[in-house]
Amino acid sequence: MKPSSTPAPARRLASALSIPTISHADRTREPHPEAFPRFEQFLADSFPLVFSGSSCESPGAPGLLFRLPGRSETLAPIILAAHYDVVPAGAADDWRLPPFSGQIHDDCIWGRGALDDKASLLAIMEAVESLLAEGFQPERDLYLAFGGDEEVTGTRGAARIAALLQQRGIQAAAVIDEGTAVVHDTIGMVRRPVALIGTAEKGYLDVQLSCRASDGHASMPQRRTAAGRLARALRRLERRPFPARLRPVVAGFLRQLAPAAPALLRPLLRFPRLFWPLLRPVLAANPKTDAMIRTTQAPTMLSGSAAPNVLPAEVSAVINLRLLPGDSIAGVLRRLQRVVRDPAISITPLLPEGSSEPVPESPVDGWVYRGLQDSVTAAFPDAVIAPYLVTATTDSKHYRAVADAIYRFLPLPMGPAELAMIHGVDERIAITDYLRMIGFYRDLIQRLTGNSPGEEA
Ligand SMILES: [Zn+2]
Structure with a gap:
C-alpha cells in the first residue's frame, strides 16, 4: 500500500x-x-x-x-x-x-x-x-x-x-x-x-523458597547440602500439583464450544460437570488447558553458589504461581508449606506489591x-x-x-x-x-x- x-x-x-x-x-x-x-x-x-x-x-x-x-x-x-x-x-x-x-x-x-x-x-x-x-x-x-x-x-x-x-x-x-x-x-x-x-x-504470586547452609568447605561437604534440600522441596511440589477444579468460567467456555465441536464431543462439552471425570484428564494433559483448571506453579529463578568450588551460604528458587479463582494467596502459601514440609526451607512471597488475588x-x-x-x-x-x-x-x-x-x-x-x-x-x-x-x-x-x-x- x-x-x-x-x-x-x-x-x-x-x-x-x-x-x-x-x-x-x-x-x-x-x-x-x-x-x-x-x-x-x-x-x-x-x-x-x-x-x-x-x-x-x-x-x-x-x-x-x-x-x-x-x-x-x-x-x-x-x-x-x-x-x-x-x-x-x-x-x-x-x-x-x-x-x-x-x-x-x-x-x-x-x-x-x-x-x-x-x-x-x-x-x-x-x-x-x-x-x-x-x-x-x-x-x-x-x-x-x-x-x-x-x-x-x-x-x-x-x-x-x-x-x-x-x-x-x-x-x-x-x-x-x-x-x-x-x-x-x-x-x-x-x-x-x-x-x-x-x-x-487468574491471580499472580511469586514465592521464594530458600535454605541457609551450614558452614563448610566444598572439599569437605556435609552429607545433606542446602542444594539437596531445595531440590527435594521442588520435587515434592512437582509431584503434588494443585488440585484440578472446574470453575464456572471454564464450564461456560466448554458449553459455548459444544455446538461448534465435532458431534462426538458435543455431549461432553455441553455437560462438563457431568462428564468432568472424563474431561479432567484430557484438559490436564495439555499445559494450555491444564492452566484453566488449577493453580499452576512454575519454578523459575534458581540460585546458589557463584563459584564451582564454594558451597553456597544460601540456595533459593522462585516459584511463579498463577492462582485459579477460588484460591487465595494466603491459602496457596499454606499449601506450599504443607507440601514442602521442611522447616529448613523458608517460603516467602517475593515483591508482594506485584502479586494479585x-x-x-x-x-x-x-x-x-x-x-x-x-x-x-x-x-x-x-x-x-x-x-x-x-x-x-x-x-x-x-x-x-x-x-x-x-x-x-x-x-x-x-x-x-x-x-x-x-x-x-x-x-x-x-x-x-x-x-x-x-x-x-x-x-x-x-x-x-x-x-x-x-x-x-
Ligand atoms: Zn497488554
Whole structure:
C-alpha cells in the first residue's frame, strides 16, 4: 500500500508505535522516560475532540483518565481501559523492521505494541474522536482509563486511576480492558474462530523458597547440602500439583464450544460437570488447558553458589504461581508449606506489591455482556463467543472495587503466529484488522453508552 493511500488512523498508529514507552519495574531504569509525556502529547495532538470534549486527568505516573460526560447523571458509567507502555523489544536485529520505527509495510503496521496494547488504546481514541465529530453524546458517562505501567504490575498507573475513581464514589456498570482475542487454529476441537471474552482472571504470586547452609568447605561437604534440600522441596511440589477444579468460567467456555465441536464431543462439552471425570484428564494433559483448571506453579529463578568450588551460604528458587479463582494467596502459601514440609526451607512471597488475588467471574447474563456479544457478532459474524479464564494478568484487576463486571477482550483475529508476536519479535497488525477494531469500539460505545440499554441487570 502506498503511503498516500494509507488510511489516516493507520498512520497515527504507526506514529504511536514509534514512541518507545518501555516499562521497567524500577522507574529510574526506564530506557526512555521522556517517551511517556511525548506519547501523551501525541494523543493530545492527534485527538483534539476527545481532549476538548472530555475532562482529562493524569492520576497515574504514568496514566491518563478521560471522562466524557453523559446526559444522565444517574446511570452507571462505562470504563474502557487500555495501556500505553510496552515490554522491551529484545534484540532489534531479530526484527525484520526496527521495533520502534513505526513503519507500514505489507499492509501491516509494525512495531512493539502493535497488538499489546497500543492498537486497542488508539482504536478507542479513534472511535471516540470520530463519534464526537458526528455530534455523539453518551447517555451515561464514558471513562477512558489508560495505564502506563501495565507490563510491570500497573500499580503506578491503573491502580492509581482506580483509587481516584473509588475515592469519588464511582461505581461503573462495567470495565472493558484488553484481554483474549478472536482466536483461530488455536482451540483444537473447533474449526470456527472463537471470540474469547475474558470474564475471570487468574491471580499472580511469586514465592521464594530458600535454605541457609551450614558452614563448610566444598572439599569437605556435609552429607545433606542446602542444594539437596531445595531440590527435594521442588520435587515434592512437582509431584503434588494443585488440585484440578472446574470453575464456572471454564464450564461456560466448554458449553459455548459444544455446538461448534465435532458431534462426538458435543455431549461432553455441553455437560462438563457431568462428564468432568472424563474431561479432567484430557484438559490436564495439555499445559494450555491444564492452566484453566488449577493453580499452576512454575519454578523459575534458581540460585546458589557463584563459584564451582564454594558451597553456597544460601540456595533459593522462585516459584511463579498463577492462582485459579477460588484460591487465595494466603491459602496457596499454606499449601506450599504443607507440601514442602521442611522447616529448613523458608517460603516467602517475593515483591508482594506485584502479586494479585484471582478475579472471580463477571456476569455473563447482564446487559453489558449482551452488548459486548452483539458488538463481537457485528465485527466477527462467524465467530463462536465464549467466556474465558485469562491466565495472564491485566490492568483490569485494579478496577475490582469500582465495577462488579470486568471483561477482557481484544477485538482482533489471532492465530498462533499473532499470539507468538505478543512480547515476541515482528509484532504487527494488519491495517484491515485495525480498521475493524476501530469499528468494533465505535459500535460498542454506542451500544453501551448510547440510548438503548436501561439499568436492568
Ligand atoms: Zn497488554
